[in-house]
Amino acid sequence: MTVNDDSFTNWMHREEIAESMIPIIGKLHREQDVNVLLHSRSLVNKSVVSILKTHRFARQIAGEELSVTETMPFLKALTTLDLGPSQIDIGMLAATYRADGRGLSVEEFTAEAVAGATGDNKIERRASRDVVLYGFGRIGRLIARLLIEKAGSGNGLRLRAIVVRKGSGQDIVKRASLLRRDSIHGQFQGTITVDEATNKIIANGNEIQVIYSDDPTTVDYTAYGIKDAILIDNTGRWRDREGLSKHLQPGIGKVVLTAPGKGDVPNIVHGVNHDTVKPDERILSCASCTTNAIVPPLKAMAEEYGVLRGHVETVHSYTNDQNLLDNYHGSDRRGRSAALNMVITETGAASAVAKALPELKAPITGSSIRVPVPDVSIAILSLRLERETTREEVLDYLRNVSLASPLKRQIDFISAPDAVSSDFIGSRHASIVDAGATKVDGDNAILYLWYDNEFGYSCQVIRVVQHVSGVEYPTYPAPAV
Template sequence: MTVNDDSFTSWKNREEIAESMIPIIGKLHREQDVTVLVHSRSLVNKSVVSILKTHRFARQIAGEELSVTETLPFLQTLTTLDLGPSQIDIGMLAADYKADSRGLTVEEFTAEAVAGATGENKIERRDGRDVVLYGFGRIGRLVARLLIEKAGSGNGLRLRAIVVRGGGEADLVKRASLLRRDSIHGQFQGTITVDEANSTIVANGNTIKVIYANDPSEVDYTAYGIENAILIDNTGKWRDREGLSKHLRPGIDKVVLTAPGKGDVPNIVHGVNHDTIKPDERILSCASCTTNAIVPPLKAMDDEYGVLRGHVETVHSFTNDQNLLDNYHKADRRGRSAPLNMVITETGAASAVAKALPELKAPITGSSIRVPVPDVSIAILSLRLGRETTRDEVLEYLRDVSLHSPLKRQIDFTTAPDAVSMDFVGSRHASIVDAGATKVDGDNAILYLWYDNEFGYSCQVIRVVQHVSGVEYPTFPAPAA
């Protein structure tokens, strides 16, 4: 047998193992509300090849490839345990087991590592929480995709309605088509049908009412059977407490804004300050995509090195508020053609850092350039540190943060030497550290942080909504503090 034959046989064996994992992952998710992860990446509803690629990715961040032969025993052991709702990272279980020297069996080690999700410790499955989307643009449709994707167990967030202004003939069909096909993010994973008579879209079995209204005051959500719902405002039309309070109509309990909040509206970056949300807070903001991209790495660097001052320059994809061709715009430069120009503009991300990370006393400045790409941006974060360090030390630290810290869902890490922006379309992290571009000289560090300003940000929004709704389940093994 040749080397090529050996490689192909190995691939086929791993395919077979990954194939056997799919029904186990699906059953755990549907019946016990358990989401199986590999290094913070969900394996729910993934194909054979996607499972293998997710395992292989561990090589970039952990230094060596992770095989399905290593993780399968842990997955099989989970089926024998009395698990409650949780997220369980079999990649981390395999890595921690390899580092453990006590001589435990896989079964003993797994039972110990996930003890917080079993027996008397497990939390009860909660009733689903209604969610309403107000606005159905770029972020609204991606949030809808995520809500539908996560509805598999039937006990999490339930997308009940979408509120939009009437758009004329075949409005519902056109909106469903935009949900079904996306030029950047591809096809919707599942089936979508339209019931024009009842003004509903049915996506993967989820019946979503489409409500037409020109103002929040026109809607009584209880008339549609919606109760105690979280409303996600994707329009950005109202950003202060007074304006957003208009959404607190019958049937709505909380309002989450997908734009920077003004005044006393809390700006929340999941992973950094979501635990500061007061139980009785009814209005909050998920800040901006750029704020979500820079605050987690800023916190990580400040925790380890101290940050004395910083500047962030964002090279940002163009957005819907710019013009396709030169035309009037209330901003000075945004009226110029977005696909033809680099456009200097402002960013509020630097000033928003103080709201999300008040313990960081360092002054942070910022500016932005819009460039002719449709999605994925990069934040160049230049920092003056509290002590001198080396490039290798910083990279090893950030690699570890992306793997083991409470910020591992926010910060990703890539060593790919040929990485470009389109490689990060669909990333679920708030930002991705580009190891190859990182520069460190004494107490100066420059981090290059990629981020999918549409999808990665939408994932952060969903995490905040899960947290305030009470369906953000604990992760095991627990990340290091």
């Protein structure tokens, strides 16, 4: 047998194992509300090739490829346990088992590592929490996709309605079409039908009521059977407490804004300050996509090295706020064609750091350039540190943060030398450290942080909503503190 034959046989063997993983992962998700992860990446509803690629990607962060032959025994071990709602990372189980020298069997080690989610320790499956989307633009439709994707277990969050201003002619059909197909993020994974008689979109069996209104104070959500819902405002039309309070109509319990909040509205970056949200807080903001991209790595660097001052320069994809061709705009430069120009503009991300990370006293400045790409941005974070270090030390530290810290869902890590912006479309992390571009000279460090300013940010919004809903389930093995 030739080397090529050996490689092909090995590939087919791994395909077979990955294929056998799918029903196990699906059953754990549906019946026990367990989300199986691989280094923070969900394996639920993934194809055979996607599972294999996720395993292979582990070499970018862990230094070596992870094989399905290594993780499959841990997945099988999970099926023997009395598991409650949780997120279980089989990549981390395999990695920590490899480093464990006690001679335990895979079954014994797995049972110990996830003990907090089993037997008397497991938490009860909670009833689903209603969610309403106010606005159905770029972020609204991606959040809808995520909510529908996560509804498989029948628990957690349930998208009940979207509120929009009615357009002319077949409005609901056109909105369903925009949900079904996206030029950047591809086709919706599933089926979508429309019931024009009742103004409903049915996506993978989820009935979503379309409510037409241009005034939030006129909607009684209880008339649609909606109660104690979390309303996600994707319009950005109101950003202070007074304006956002207009949403607190019958049937709405809390309001979450997908833009920086003003005044005393808490700006929340999941992984950094989500645990500061008070139980009785009814209005909060998820800050901006750029704030979510820079604050987690800034927190990580401050904890390890200390930060005296910093500057962030964001090279940001264009957005709907800009003009396709030159036309009038209220801002100084955003009226110039987004598709033809690099446009210098302002960013509030630097000033927002103080709200999300008040313990950081270092001054942070920022500016932004919009460029002619439709999605994925990069933040160049330049820091003056409290102590000198080396590039190798910083990269080792950030790689470990991305693998085993409480920030591993926010910070990703890549060492590929040929990575470009489009490679990060669909990333679920708040930001991705580009190892090859990182610069360190004594007490100066420059981090290049990629982020999908649409999808990655939408994932952060969902995490905040899950947290304030009480349906954010614990992750095992527990991240290192």
